Amino acid sequence: MSSLRPSPITPTVDFDRDGVQHGFLRLPYSRDDSAWGSVMIPICVIRNGNGPSALLTGGNHGDEYEGPLALYDLARTLDPRQVSGTVIIVPAMNYPAFRAGTRTSPIDKGNLNRSFPGRPDGTVTEKIADYFQRELLPRTDIALDFHSGGRTLDFVPFCAAHIRPDKALEAKGFAAVEAFSAPWSMKMLEIDAVGMFDTAAEEMGKLFITTELGGGGTSRAETVRIARRGVLNVLRHAGIVTGAVEMQPTRWLDMPSGDCFSFAEDDGMIETMIDLGEPVEEGQVLARIHSIGRTGTAPQEIRARMSGLLAARHFPGLVKAGDCTAVVAVLVD
Numbered sequence: 001m002s003s004l005r006p007s008p009i010t011p012t013v014d015f016d017r018d019g020v021q022h023g024f025l026r027l028p029y030s031r032d033d034s035a036w037g038s039v040m041i042p043i044c045v046i047r048n049g050n051g052p053s054a055l056l057t058g059g060n061h062g063d064e065y066e067g068p069l070a071l072y073d074l075a076r077t078l079d080p081r082q083v084s085g086t087v088i089i090v091p092a093m094n095y096p097a098f099r100a101g102t103r104t105s106p107i108d109k110g111n112l113n114r115s116f117p118g119r120p121d122g123t124v125t126e127k128i129a130d131y132f133q134r135e136l137l138p139r140t141d142i143a144l145d146f147h148s149g150g151r152t153l154d155f156v157p158f159c160a161a162h163i164r165p166d167k168a169l170e171a172k173g174f175a176a177v178e179a180f181s182a183p184w185s186m187k188m189l190e191i192d193a194v195g196m197f198d199t200a201a202e203e204m205g206k207l208f209i210t211t212e213l214g215g216g217g218t219s220r221a222e223t224v225r226i227a228r229r230g231v232l233n234v235l236r237h238a239g240i241v242t243g244a245v246e247m248q249p250t251r252w253l254d255m256p257s258g259d260c261f262s263f264a265e266d267d268g269m270i271e272t273m274i275d276l277g278e279p280v281e282e283g284q285v286l287a288r289i290h291s292i293g294r295t296g297t298a299p300q301e302i303r304a305r306m307s308g309l310l311a312a313r314h315f316p317g318l319v320k321a322g323d324c325t326a327v328v329a330v331l332v333d
């Protein structure tokens, strides 16, 4: 680590100064339309004396909106007199992707959430990851990274933490998830954890929680309300913002194995056979994929490999072989 060159990113904010600062993480990016130009990633720091520090992020994927809506709002409204410690808000982490409304960066096709730990001499996306890895995560006690399904998935709204080898940290994560108070809370399993921000934070021993709050490349009134209430609740729970946590009823879900996930094996038009949040029996048909190239072909059936409820589904009407079509989670009582 110590042999790496410094990050090329320059913050225009001072992380140790009290008050509210709205500024940028300035990342030099020389290109055709701007010879000595930079990517200007918005950042807000709200600090009031010594105390715990929270890192709040959205737009890790650029087509997910509940997090950015809640975080631009929080940056505008959080009064430093309510804070003890530091709140660092980056509402659009992969800002080039967020500007383009796409999951990955239009500059280098980088998926920020598969780019950790990043590189100070890598692509634009790798440079962003490296800055979070080496500059922001180390100064953080609790990180909340907002996600939704983006253009291609839709989720029942949940806050989540991972199963962790350190059971004390795991319990703290699940307590923070409960404080977030989404309608659903998830013990989350990842398909592909290598390179994720989550993994970077957890390997550093940080308390880390995340969300999936809807999707389809848009937001809904209900999911944005959940995001706004949740972020304040987590800050109150962490003792960084004054006031009591507004607890709401939540139901716990678990993703016990890779049998949660179903994938398309053919291209075609997808017909969802059950809706989000509905109960699922093992073997039940979750979706059918209809061939569109010819008539007279029987649809491919996507069957549940375990019982539970439908926690996520493919969102667009057309599907390609390899697309994740459905995620089943188990209700924990």
Ligand SMILES: [Zn+2]
Pocket: 060, 061, 064, 146, 147, 148, 150
């Ligand atoms: Zn995401």
